[in-house]
Structures are given as C-alpha cells and as structure tokens.
Amino acid sequence: MPILEIGQEIKVVRLSVPLDQFPELLAAHVRETKIPTADVEKHGAAYIANGFQDDETMEFVEKVCKWGNYAGVAGKVKRRNDVKTISRIFGESRQLIMHGKAQEAITKIKEIKCLDVSFGSKHLKFLAPEHAVVLDSIISEHLGYPRTKEGYAEFLQDCFVLRDILNAKGIRTSATQAKWRVSDVEMALFMEVKKPLPTKPRRARKKKKK
Numbered sequence: 001m002p003i004l005e006i007g008q009e010i011k012v013v014r015l016s017v018p019l020d021q022f023p024e025l026l027a028a029h030v031r032e033t034k035i036p037t038a039d040v041e042k043h044g045a046a047y048i049a050n051g052f053q054d055d056e057t058m059e060f061v062e063k064v065c066k067w068g069n070y071a072g073v074a075g076k077v078k079r080r081n082d083v084k085t086i087s088r089i090f091g092e093s094r095q096l097i098m099h100g101k102a103q104e105a106i107t108k109i110k111e112i113k114c115l116d117v118s119f120g121s122k123h124l125k126f127l128a129p130e131h132a133v134v135l136d137s138i139i140s141e142h143l144g145y146p147r148t149k150e151g152y153a154e155f156l157q158d159c160f161v162l163r164d165i166l167n168a169k170g171i172r173t174s175a176t177q178a179k180w181r182v183s184d185v186e187m188a189l190f191m192e193v194k195k196p197l198p199t200k201p202r203r204a205r206k207k208k209k210k
Helices: 019-032 037-049 054-067 072-080 083-098 102-109 117-127 137-143 149-168 182-193
Strands: 003-006 009-012
Touching: 019 037, 019 149, 019 182, 037 054, 037 117, 054 072, 054 083, 054 117, 083 102, 083 117, 102 117, 102 149, 117 149, 137 149, 137 182, 149 182
Parallel strands: none
Antiparallel strands: 003 009
C-alpha cells in the first residue's frame, strides 16, 4: 500500500481516483439514490428559510432518514426527543458548521438522542451542503476516518482540499453545475469506495489420479 512520510507522520494512502472520474461518480450517486438529493436539499433550504419551525422539524428528519436508507431512525428520534429541542439543536449546529467549527457542530447535533456521527452528519449535510459532509460506516471503514468528532473534522477538511483541487482544475460537476461543493466531493468518494472489490477467479481443482 502507498505510504507517505509527511513531517513527523506516516500517511497510508488507501484510495486513488483520477480527477476526471469525479463527475461520473457524482452522477452515479444521483442515479442510484432513491430519494433525489436535490429534493432533500430544497426541503432543507425551505426549513431553514422558515426559521426551523417546530411543525416542520420532523418532516425534515423523516426526509433525511429516508434518503439515508434507514427511515426507522426518524421514529426513534421522534420518540426520544422533544421537537423544540431538535429544532433548536439544528439551528445551533448549522451556525457552528457555517463558521467552520466542525467538531463542535457534530458534537452539538449528537445531543439529539438516536443521532450518531453517521446520521447526525447526514442532517448537517442538508442543513449546510456547502459546508458539511456525511461520515458514515462505509467511508469510515474504507478510508480510515474514525466516527468521532476529530475524524469528522479531518474528513471534512480533506473534502475541502479536494473541492479546491477539482475547481482549480476546471473540472465541472455536471453540465448544469460548474463548481464543486464539499458535499458533492463526499458523494463522489462514497460511490468510489462502495464499489465491490473484484473477485479473483477460482482455480480449477485438479482431479486426483486414481
């Protein structure tokens, strides 16, 4: 495996993706997501514009959890939390992530019972697509980012670096969107790491001579 020595640290490189493949990876994410990401982003934007109204909070949670393929998480959140508390924490978490305080933002959103780093970060993503990413088990296990506040902040920072590289190279996200956001970068990486590993062909067993 590629190993880099940077300063006093050893970096183990676990992924290599040609830059020109990022648009197709993002397009694949759009195609394969059952609930369109753009629709949930629009819903999140409207929820924010309306001032995190309590009567809209659970609908937002339900949409995000369905998008994340675990609709049942929304029911657990509803049963174990007061809706006013959820609304308040969403607003506070968004302010933190918008000001670059990733560790504080993911810590704050985890105050909502039944939201761990994975589903907490999914909600952050739709509260601030320009500033937040998802760190779920697939990315964590394949790329080595721990699902902790420190791991989340590190992954987010790396996505910012990749975003800037892609934009500097003039690689468009799609025909209708020129610039990359950190959330777009994360979705492309997700599609790359979730690819099934190629299987080695089995060798034919030699027949024993009688």
